[in-house]
Structure formats: C-alpha cells, structure tokens
Amino acid sequence: MTANVTVYCSSSNNAPGEYFSAAEHIGQGLARRNIGLVYGGGKVGLMGCIADAVMRNGGTARGIIPRFLEQRELAHHGLSELHIVETMHERKMMLAEWGDAFLVLPGGFGTIDELMEAITWKHLGHHKKPILLLNINGFWDPLTGFFREIASQKMASPDYAKHYTVCSSADEVLGLLDALPASV
Numbered sequence: 033m034t035a036n037v038t039v040y041c042s043s044s045n046n047a048p049g050e051y052f053s054a055a056e057h058i059g060q061g062l063a064r065r066n067i068g069l070v071y072g073g074g075k076v077g078l079m080g081c082i083a084d085a086v087m088r089n090g091g092t093a094r095g096i097i098p099r100f101l102e103q104r105e106l107a108h109h110g111l112s113e114l115h116i117v118e119t120m121h122e123r124k125m126m127l128a129e130w131g132d133a134f135l136v137l138p139g140g141f142g143t144i145d146e147l148m149e150a151i152t153w154k155h156l157g158h159h160k161k162p163i164l165l166l167n168i169n170g171f172w173d174p175l176t177g178f179f180r181e182i183a184s185q186k187m188a189s190p191d192y193a194k195h196y197t198v199c200s201s202a203d204e205v206l207g208l209l210d211a212l213p214a215s216v
C-alpha cells in the first residue's frame with residue numbers, strides 16, 4: 033500500500049460541490065487506509081477540504097506552504113505537520129519528493145503547473161511515481177485531448193499518455209492506491 037500521496041488540487045472555494053464531495057471521500061479513504069496526505073498546506077478550496085477530511089478521520093496530513101501564501105491560502109494550522117518555506121520552488125520540491133504517488137484532483141493554473149511538472153519529470157526519468165488524475169465530470173478530458181493533439185502534430189511522443197492514469201471516480205482512485213507498492 034502507498035505510504036504517502038501528494039495531492040494537487042484547486043484552491044478555489046467556488047469549485048463545484050461534486051468536487052468537494054470527492055475530495056472529502058478521498059480524504060476519508062486515505063485516513064482509513066493509513067496513507068499520509070502531502071499537499072500545499074492551505075485551508076482553502078479542495079485543498080482545505082481534503083486535509084480536513086484526513087484530519088477528521090484520524091489520518092496524517094502534512095502541508096507545505098510558502099510564507100507569502102500563508103495569509104492568501106490561509107495556512108492550515110490543524111495539520112499533523114505544517115512546513116512554512118520561503119519559495120514556491122522549495123514547496124514544489126518537497127511536495128514532489130514526499131509522496132510515493134501523485135493524485136491530481138480538478139484545479140486551476142497552480143494544479144495544472146504541478147501536474148505538468150509531475151508528467152514531464154517522469155518523462156525525463158527523474159521519478160517513476162504513479163500519477164493519478166481524478167477525471168470527475170470529464171474535467172481533464174480537454175487537457176488529455178490536447179496532449180493527444182500535441183502528439184498527433186509530432187511535438188511530443190504518444191508515450192506521454194503512459195505516464196498518467198485517468199480515473200473516473202474517487203473509489204477508483206482509492207482502489208488504485210490500495211494496489212500500489214509502499215515505495216515506488
């Protein structure tokens with residue numbers, strides 16, 4: 033079983049309610065499986081929702097937030113650990129290193145940036161960690177369609193698609209996390 037999963041997701045409080053339900057369900061599922069959450073450390077949006085669900089259900093949540101976002105993303109002071117760092121690069125490095133797998137829920141530009149880094153670094157051979165996309169409501173379809181378009185215009189290898197797994201439900205995500213080895 034996976035020991036820690038790094039979750040990237042929306043910092044918006046206005047995301048659709050269905051996404052909050054999925055984040056809550058996954059947070060509860062992580063806690064029940066004793067899989068630690070590693071995430072961006074905020075209280076806002078799906079980020080805060082999944083962290084709250086982990087903590088409420090007796091799990092472990094570690095957050096990493098840069099000092100300049102402490103107020104804007106309302107650093108979560110009810111976590112197992114909150115790490116305040118100086119730069120986005122430090123945060124991203126710790127987020128990328130501490131998880132045994134990446135899970136990406138719906139999100140905006142920050143989430144997409146983090147997803148791109150996880151995929152491109154895997155392609156470059158910097159890590160071999162699973163990358164799971166929660167494709168609730170087909171949220172990621174336009175982006176994965178664009179990836180196919182890039183490949184069809186020969187600007188990327190179609191191999192990119194093998195670097196991530198698209199999941200259509202929170203339960204599918206939890207089932208895949210159950211099947212992953214503890215350290216990959």
Ligand code: AMP
Pocket residue numbers: 041042043044072074101105120124139140141142143144145146
């Ligand atoms: P968003 O998906 O835009 O709601 O952002 C989700 C998380 O990504 C938040 O914690 C943001 O601080 C973070 N974020 C925003 N922009 C970037 C970026 N360019 N690189 C890395 N993380 C970012």
